[in-house]
Amino acid sequence: MLTASQVKTAKPREKPYKLADGGGMFLLVNPNGTKYWRLKYRVHGKEKMLALGVYPKVTLAEARGKRETARKQLKDGLDPMAEKQEAQRQSLLQSEDSFKALAHEWHEMKRDMWSPKHAARVLVLLENDIFPDLGHRPIKEISPPELLATLRKVEKRGALVLLSKVRGYCVVIYSFAIASGRAEHNIAMELQGVLKSPKGKHYPALKQSELPDFLRAVTAYGGEPTTRLGLRFLILTLVRTGELRHARWDEIDGKEWHLPAERMKTKVPHVVPLSRQALSILEELRPLTGRSELLFPGRVSLAKPISENTLLYAIHRMGYQGRATGHGFRATGSTILNEMGFNPDAIERQLAHAEKNKIRAAYNRAEYLPERQKMMQVWADLIDAQEAGVKVVPIHQQS
Numbered sequence: 087m088l089t090a091s092q093v094k095t096a097k098p099r100e101k102p103y104k105l106a107d108g109g110g111m112f113l114l115v116n117p118n119g120t121k122y123w124r125l126k127y128r129v130h131g132k133e134k135m136l137a138l139g140v141y142p143k144v145t146l147a148e149a150r151g152k153r154e155t156a157r158k159q160l161k162d163g164l165d166p167m168a169e170k171q172e173a174q175r176q177s178l179l180q181s182e183d184s185f186k187a188l189a190h191e192w193h194e195m196k197r198d199m200w201s202p203k204h205a206a207r208v209l210v211l212l213e214n215d216i217f218p219d220l221g222h223r224p225i226k227e228i229s230p231p232e233l234l235a236t237l238r239k240v241e242k243r244g245a246l247v248l249l250s251k252v253r254g255y256c257v258v259i260y261s262f263a264i265a266s267g268r269a270e271h272n273i274a275m276e277l278q279g280v281l282k283s284p285k286g287k288h289y290p291a292l293k294q295s296e297l298p299d300f301l302r303a304v305t306a307y308g309g310e311p312t313t314r315l316g317l318r319f320l321i322l323t324l325v326r327t328g329e330l331r332h333a334r335w336d337e338i339d340g341k342e343w344h345l346p347a348e349r350m351k352t353k354v355p356h357v358v359p360l361s362r363q364a365l366s367i368l369e370e371l372r373p374l375t376g377r378s379e380l381l382f383p384g385r386v387s388l389a390k391p392i393s394e395n396t397l398l399y400a401i402h403r404m405g406y407q408g409r410a411t412g413h414g415f416r417a418t419g420s421t422i423l424n425e426m427g428f429n430p431d432a433i434e435r436q437l438a439h440a441e442k443n444k445i446r447a448a449y450n451r452a453e454y455l456p457e458r459q460k461m462m463q464v465w466a467d468l469i470d471a472q473e474a475g476v477k478v479v480p481i482h483q484q485s
Contacts, residue, residue, distance in 0.1 A: 088113065090146050096121065111153045113141065123149040125156055129165045136166050183268045185228060185259070186221030192262040208255060215240050215252050225263050230273040237281055246284035253277065291414035292406075294422050294472075301473035303404045312392070313400045315371050316382050320397065320412055322364045322466050324419045324436060326351065327398075327412040331391040333381040338368065341459075345438075356438045359459040361466035423465060432457045 088107045096105060098119045104112040110126045123138035138144060138152045156166035189212055197205045219236040220228055233256065240249040256274035263269035292300055301321075307314040320330050329345055337344050343358040350356050360368075368381075375381060378388035384396075397412045416437055423433050432454040 088146060093121070093141060093146050107146075107150070107153075109153055109157065111138070111149065123152075125153055125166070127156065127160060127166065129160065134165075134167055136170065183224045183226065183263075184222055185225045186217050188225050188263050188266075188268060189216070189221075189255075189259050191266075192259050195262075211248065211252050212255060215248070216256065225260070226269045228273065230276055233273055234277055234280060237277065241282055246282055249281060250284055253281065289411045289414040289417065290409050291417035291421075292410050294418070296409075297418070297469075297472045298475055300404075300406065300410065301469060303406070305473065307400065307404060309400055309403065310385075312371065312374055312382055313396055315367050315374075316392065317397055317400060317412075319364060319367050319371075319381075321415050321419075321469060322361060322367070323358050323462075324416050324465075325358060325438075326416070327394070329356075330397075330412075331382060331394070334379050335372075335376070335381060336379070341365065350438060352438055354438075357455060358436075359455070359462045361463045363466040363470065364462075419465065422468070423461065426464070426468075428461050428464075429454070429457060432461060436461065 088105055092105065093113055096113065096115050098115060098117050100117060102114060102116050104114055104124075106112045112124055112126070114122045114124050116122070121141040123141060123144055125136040125138055127134055127136065136156060138149045141149075144152075159166045159169055193205070193209055193212075200208070216236060219239075220232065223232075237249060237253055237256075240252060253274060257272060260269055260272040260274050264272060304314060304317050304321075307317070316330060320327065323330070323343070325345075328351075329349060332349055333343070333345075337346075338360075341360045343360055345356040345358065347353050347355045371381060375383055375388075380388070380391050382392045384390045384392050401407070401410050401412070420433055420437060423436075424430060435454045436458050
């Protein structure tokens with residue numbers, strides 16, 4: 087039998103040679119100095135050679151342990167080489183079905199639909215908060231308590247917005263795994279309501295008494311004309327800033343702006359009635375951006391929209407930092423229109439808020455459009471009146 091010292095000091099020769107350890111195991115020493123553990127055995131009368139590893143990564147003691155495992159397999163009527171190949175095959179299958187592998191497959195499928203910045207952000211969140219604990223695990227073997235324990239780490243950091251995003255990514259990755267036959271249950275979906283949720287974000291919004299001065303500041307804005315028109319159009323339509331940024335000329339149909347479902351937060355198509363004032367802005371805007379498919383393209387490329395912060399920074403430069411945001415005009419508009427006596431359901435439809443009842447949502451889209459057309463014209467007229475300093479009487483007070 088070999089000693090650890092003999093294995094360590096074995097020198098290379100001109101030709102490969104073997105140092106036997108007994109039981110069919112030997113150390114193969116090659117002319118280049120590499121040393122391999124090998125096991126010679128017979129099964130069904132046929133001689134075979136099993137690789138046990140490379141020295142010094144596999145020590146003498148570890149090689150002997152592998153020899154004993156192979157002997158037991160032979161005693162049980164199994165072929166050690168066939169068993170090793172099957173173990174390698176299962177390991178490969180597990181690596182292909184690991185959470186990390188499936189997450190990368192899903193990410194690759196979605197990447198063309200996202201901006202490069204968003205695609206990178208999604209991957210970083212998964213790499214930081216999911217892969218270290220569960221990335222190597224076959225996705226179908228991960229239990230709900232294990233996923234919960236991993237997500238709890240994010241929760242304990244107080245990063246509740248990130249937690250919501252990470253769990254959401256886990257939900258769609260499990261859906262992808264189920265669709266491709268590599269998982270059976272969406273355990274991420276089962277964790278809904280178990281983890282803390284981020285508090286709703288409140289955007290600074292102007293009061294009606296603050297509107298006149300703000301509107302005059304918009305008119306006097308000395309920056310890019312498209313930014314000034316964008317702010318005015320945002321106020322007149324009460325859409326989300328993201329919906330405005332990606333607005334396209336081919337979505338304008340007469341006196342209506344038709345937004346596709348994929349661009350809406352609710353994933354439902356939305357129609358925005360355009361007042362005379364909103365149409366006037368489009369007429370002023372077309373000579374400036376008509377060469378682009380977008381109403382509000384960025385300065386660097388006509389194919390890309392203005393940045394997320396373009397309107398916000400303009401508001402800051404006007405002296406309204408912390409007092410107003412692009413999104414806040416929706417709250418201002420909702421408050422004023424409700425006080426004026428308009429139908430609350432029509433206001434909710436104008437703001438494209440989610441309707442839980444699908445049948446009612448379809449009904450609302452058809453029923454409230456004429457009412458919303460009148461409402462948005464009244465709203466635009468009110469904006470003009472506010473800037474001019476004219477007092478507006480609520481509907482329920484009018485005779």
